[in-house]
Amino acid sequence: MKISAKEKKDLNNLIKELTGFQQRLSKFDYVKDREDFFKEMERFKGFIRKQADEKLYKNFEKSKSFPEFKRFFRKMEEYYERTLEAIEAVGLMTQSRTNSSNINFFQHISSKHVQVTYEQIKNELNMIDLKKRKRFVMVGIGPLAESVLFLFENTDALKIVGLDNNQEAIHISSEMIKSIINTPRIELIHCDGADYDYKNEDVVLVANFCARKSKVLDRIVETGKNGIQIILREPVFLINLIYREATSGINPRLAIVDEIYFDKTKAKSLLLEKLDY
């Protein structure tokens, strides 16, 4: 398949930009240069969010360099996002240990990242009939568990289960939650989303950086009841460089019933439902 000279030029420019980000990010030491690493990641994410040329993306996706970039940037993003959350969570715990008065989670979180998630989940919940759905599971809560806390504060859900297969993340988030609230409505479990039994659940939210999205969906189909709903965050265009997508080989027992597109983050959220027949 041949592409035009202009398309080649655009593709080369894109690859050049991404190579620049890759080289700069590779130089940073995660600990010593953390602030610089974070700033460069912000610039990189700003850059990929701006790219909305479908044709260019399609060509890039088929280029030889795409898989290598994908491997590299996904690792960087996972490190960036989870470290950012760990910093916020440990910071909040420190505050709650030194401050005896009640701490409001969202007031004390300085990260823009949390505000973005907050907006996103608020819109995602509009796709769901919250009167009928009382049990939620979040797959991949990370150390900050902000989605779990959002569900706790903004819904009447009877049970909100948070899963993560990372022992440090689950420990930090459970300690952080314990330091601000004491509630039986939230249950955190050290478990891979691809191993959990979803039989009692009404809605499952799958995190962006969940590594085994397709396997999680298969497991929901295998163990979840008919009609169980899933909110799946999917990357658009160059956001594919940092998050995994799952809709291309989606389990045939799942139907897409709704979707929202977030222009600011170039992400979309799909509402899937396990068929009732």
Add this chain to the structure above:
Amino acid sequence: MKTKLNVIDGKHYEAVLRIQKELRIYKSKIENTDLIVERSRFMKLMEELIAYIYGLINKNNQEVFKYFKHSSFFQENKVFFSRVNCYYARVLETIEAIDLISQGNHKKNKFGKDLFINEYPKILFEKSTRELKELGIDKKQFQEFVILETGSLPVTILAYFVATKIPKIIGVDSNQEAIYMAGEITRNMNKKEQRISYSHFSPLDYNYSKADIVYIPSYARNKRKILDRIAKTAKDGVMVLCRTPVQFGELLLDSAEVGLNPRFFKECEIKMQKPFLDKLLVLSTLDF
């Protein structure tokens, strides 16, 4: 005299059954404990289980262990016990790391074991320091030391940082939260010398080509695969310090001794006097 595994006498049979019965009780209690909500209960159960296993090792049950290791119980439950032990060890470190960071202890110019708050890391720190002296690593001219599965609390890194002059100590962990906390703890003391750095990698993917010594901790899983990766990517003559379980410790920790990559020589092993579940294997590859 070799033990004939297919023939077990009444005395040993009774002993194996007794141990299995005890371990079944522990397993059931652990399975019925919520790791998050009942964390204290879980930690206490794990402490009791480890103490029970120390007891078995202390009683010099070598012969009983040979039979026990080949029992279906051991084969069926090893994965369960090593998984919960790994969770326990890493959470124990995370608890200490959060305490250190939230109390600002790591910023008070404290070095060595005085940095730590709880007893567990202090014991580990002393153990690592004693081993270091016994090995004479402080006197050798190594350039790069790689410590795998650093975890949230970089005890081994700190022991080597304090006791040696190795210019480059790299902590490798596949878990970003652990790297953040370990980095935060060593950041202050590393300010001037810049000897410690961290790498976010799985030990199975890391490239060991520049390492002079590699350290594999006791709770690392897939030790043989890690050793295969080191043999494949490290330079000739690389030294590996690998913690491997002693006797009943195999129920909780992955062993590195069986099926060891043929490139490795076993130079020596160090056992501590106090009851520990493991020993330190000193391995090196052929310089050829």
